[in-house]
């Protein structure tokens with residue numbers, strides 16, 4: 001469970017999230033909102049990439065301010081642009097990086113690499129240069145790099161925005177199949193129909209928090 005209590009966030013003088021309190025316990029949660037409404041900033045608070053200016057964020061009781069390392073272990077973060085996440089030139093090296101940091105043995109790293117690449121039908125790309133992957137494959141590699149570290153939660157910031165329709169579908173299927181709790185910021189409303197909860201942000205505050213059947217029409221109406 002992620003508990004957000006009276007959280008505000010400012011960049012310098014500018015407040016971009018205002019007094020937000022939420023308890024996130026559902027398996028599939030979506031954050032929607034116009035450009036600049038604060039979705040990415042909110043997502044970054046959930047694993048301690050950003051710390052709140054006021055209030056607290058706790059993941060399974062661990063405060064992101066005092067237990068940043070433990071929180072980042074629990075909450076994997078997938079960026080909108082996989083080029084910001086893929087740091088090593090070769091696919092398997094990139095996957096190994098996070099696992100090495102966690103002290104996984106060589107055998108475990110090799111086994112988990114095989115398992116995740118098999119899952120996404122990319123085993124033949126194991127020794128492939130990462131920069132030569134397609135957009136969809138890069139996003140799958142970025143997601144894989146998060147999953148091999150066994151997070152309990154996966155936060156994704158607009159993971160399909162840069163993809164064509166075919167790859168959007170591929171990534172959507174991959175996200176739908178995750179065992180983990182998923183929190184996704186997205187502009188792709190058609191991905192969210194089966195979600196448990198959709199939270200609508202506007203100008204740094206929450207204006208709706210409901211099942212998709214209610215929150216999405218509310219949002220669409222508000223935007224038109």
Ligand SMILES: Nc1ncnc2c1ncn2[C@@H]1O[C@H](COP(=O)(O)OP(=O)(O)OP(=O)(O)O)[C@@H](O)[C@H]1O
Nearest residue numbers: 011014016033034035036037038039040041042185
């Ligand atoms: N590092 C930063 N420094 C200063 N202002 C920032 C920074 N990051 C974001 N902002 C501002 O904070 C506000 C919220 O941005 P954020 O990226 O969280 O919104 P968003 O809803 O994710 O937008 P988008 O849909 O365009 O990605 C915007 O006005 C943005 O300009």
